[in-house]
Amino acid sequence: MTASRDSTITAPTQFLAVDSKRYAYRRFGAGAGLPLFCLQHFQGTLDYWDPAVVDPLAEGREVILFDKAGVGRSNGTVPGTIADMTAHAIAFLDGLRRQLSLKADRFSSGIANLGAWCVTAWAVNRCRCGSSFADRKIPT
Template structure:
């Protein structure tokens, strides 16, 4: 009989669980015991867009839970247009799996959902990793500018443009990342639709325009937080991750060299090692 420990990123089957009339698609693998590590995905990303070096690396010590939020990938329904509703949907999914306490890794849009999840349910999350994000009220102009230049680009070129720096070394690592995304050869997610793009775009811009000049929301997030960012993120500028570090009461910051928005994929092995160390530290 198969268990989560016998599966990997490449082989874990897509499972489904009904939640509020929605069929949530998810995959789980790694350690069967201990707190699960919930992955919250980036703008238009599905389960297939996670880097196997990251997920398999963290599965050595943790139970990994990947899922598609409402309307994304293989999960049914219509994608919400607010971070608040995406967060409610993620919470309901976590509850449906029976998890009373979890660790969370949020990347980009998932970073925003992770912050909101802790604010809404402060006892649910033990530790949080915030990659490639920003505080509420930051980053709208940069996000709109970067995404305005996607027209005419292939899916591969979009990933290289958005996630990797315009240096030969970073682009080379981007090519390697894209190759790793092909390692799962069966049971793929449905690619994101125009509706997903438009709804998540609106959710991100609205989040980035919510005023919070005193960073009062961040002050309420007391969980240990690991903030991870590239040295020159063009989507959500690196300085905004520094703001996360400065205003979260219990945060540490890791900035990776020669990298942009997808620094956690460019430096996948280092990222997985740092996250393992962070999650295994004593509270």
């Protein structure tokens, strides 16, 4: 993995092309744990993540923040349904997997919790069942 010791704020924004979409994302942290794929609320961007929450999670694993389609620096149309939000998250993970042989945990807040559970259910071979703020536990 090419993750770094950067933080939520200092990690460079990267871009991943998948089909006709261009997803913005950041990767940082290192360790033996599976990467943690962070899903933001409906129109939240990767810049909305609080470093006080996310940076400690990167101490023992890689963290991946991303902008879903049409949000932040990603192009495309904003997903109109949870199913569409899930499809974009899975497409992004599949794009990273082609580059990195990646499997990940997932972490989310707000309405993204529904999409995160769908990602876990629909893409069980791509994403391990993780937790959300609503669960009050954080995978390590």
